[in-house]
Amino acid sequence: MWRRVASVSHLFSHSKSTKFNQGASTFKIWETFTSESEIPTPSKGSPFITFVLGGPGSGKGTQCAKIVEAFGFTHVSAGDLLRREIASGSAYGSVILSTIREGKIVPSQVTVELIQKEMESNDNYKFLIDGFPRSEENRKAFEQTIGAEPDVVLFFDCPEQEMVKRVLNRNQGRVDDNIDTIKKRLEIFDELNWPVINYYSQRGKLHKINAVGTVDEIFEKVRPIFAPLSTNFYMK
Ligand SMILES: Nc1ncnc2c1ncn2[C@@H]1O[C@H](COP(=O)(O)OP(=O)(O)OP(=O)(O)O)[C@@H](O)[C@H]1O
Ligand SMILES: Nc1ccn([C@H]2C[C@H](O)[C@@H](COP(=O)(O)O)O2)c(=O)n1
Numbered sequence: 165m166w167r168r169v170a171s172v173s174h175l176f177s178h179s180k181s182t183k184f185n186q187g188a189s190t191f192k193i194w195e196t197f198t199s200e201s202e203i204p205t206p207s208k209g210s211p212f213i214t215f216v217l218g219g220p221g222s223g224k225g226t227q228c229a230k231i232v233e234a235f236g237f238t239h240v241s242a243g244d245l246l247r248r249e250i251a252s253g254s255a256y257g258s259v260i261l262s263t264i265r266e267g268k269i270v271p272s273q274v275t276v277e278l279i280q281k282e283m284e285s286n287d288n289y290k291f292l293i294d295g296f297p298r299s300e301e302n303r304k305a306f307e308q309t310i311g312a313e314p315d316v317v318l319f320f321d322c323p324e325q326e327m328v329k330r331v332l333n334r335n336q337g338r339v340d341d342n343i344d345t346i347k348k349r350l351e352i353f354d355e356l357n358w359p360v361i362n363y364y365s366q367r368g369k370l371h372k373i374n375a376v377g378t379v380d381e382i383f384e385k386v387r388p389i390f391a392p393l394s395t396n397f398y399m400k
């Protein structure tokens with residue numbers, strides 16, 4: 165059952181907030197996803213947030229592109245934001261680059277700030293946040309800074325051997341797509357991501373998807389999770 169847990173209205177409390185607060189669309193979201201008894205107190209100005217989890221090469225970015233196309237979400241990839249920060253030559257750039265090269269996790273404050281800016285600068289109210297949270301520290305920083313919890317959490321479950329094969333074949337020139345860094349990323353994933361996955365599983369938000377198969381086969385497992393959006397949601 166879809167359930168809104170927290171409001172991010174304060175995140176959008178300035179000029180951008182009105183897009184969430186005005187018109188019938190906000191109320192449509194509530195009408196569609198919650199029964200009367202489950203609505204805590206409808207809060208105006210709450211974007212629909214999906215976290216997308218899975219190991220390196222599990223297919224998160226690939227499936228996000230399909231979800232964007234089918235359901236009109238905005239794709240916010242934490243890894244892409246960090247790579248963009250490196251490319252921009254910002255003050256954080258060199259630290260981010262060395263962290264990514266080592267297969268480690270960038271401090272949450274940096275990543276959450278980038279995600280927040282991206283959400284605030286976007287007119288959409290449906291967000292796929294890809295590759296985040298990677299750790300409990302990430303998760304708590306998002307909750308504290310943004311003041312929200314996700315509505316849905318996808319977890320693409322893929323065997324290690326398959327993930328390694330996909331990453332080594334990716335061929336996008338990423339500094340972390342080499343066997344040494346992949347091994348470290350997998351270790352970090354095992355150590356830090358499982359507590360996050362368990363956290364959302366215990367709260368009934370996790371949708372675990374077997375990520376083996378063709379891209380289209382996997383998307384057919386994803387589609388029903390968002391199907392209510394296509395029929396009832398106020399479309400972008
Ligand atoms: N179902 C699939 N079968 C085979 N290859 C796939 C499948 N899904 C994605 N790929 C390919 O595997 C590679 C990794 O996919 P993708 O970039 O979507 O993974 P990711 O989870 O976003 O990885 P990362 O965390 O490293 O960003 C890409 O080259 C992609 O084209
Ligand atoms: N929440 C995040 C997301 C990503 N990173 C860093 C470390 C990852 O290995 C790298 C690439 O991310 P991907 O594109 O694979 O999602 O970016 C991070 O530190 N914290």
Ligand SMILES: [Mg+2]
Binds near residue numbers: 224225241243295
């Ligand atoms: Mg990716």
